[in-house]
Amino acid sequence: MKLVGKRYFVLTPNRYFPIEPHFLFPFFQFLPIRIQIFLLKNFEIGWNKKIWDKQKAIEIINSVRLLSKKELKQLFPRANIYKEKFLSLTKSYIVYDSWQTDNI
Secondary structure (H helix, E strand, O other): OOOOOOOOEEEEEEOOOOEEOOOOEEOHHHOOHHHHHHHHHHOOEOOEOOOOOHHHHHHHHHOOOOEOHHHHHHHOOOEEEEEEEEOOEEEEEEEEEOOOHHHO
16 A cells, blocks of 8 residues: 655644734634624735625635644644744644654
């Protein structure tokens, strides 16, 4: 049996970093969805212009799913997880294989 994707390298934002990286808004990921919709419809948030359509705002909000370190460990149980820091806070995680690195 051949394995596909023997090596991997994943960089993902930390769910608990105070600035949500897609919307560039403090604690956006923890706000109730009705407030997130309000913000997207009434302000230019992050990389987004004002979004007039409520359904489109909901689609954009639901397209982002930030992960915690615990979730990454569940997804990649054999991986090394490196913390990328900013002002002593974990900004993002780098996940890479630990069992194939000897053969690089």
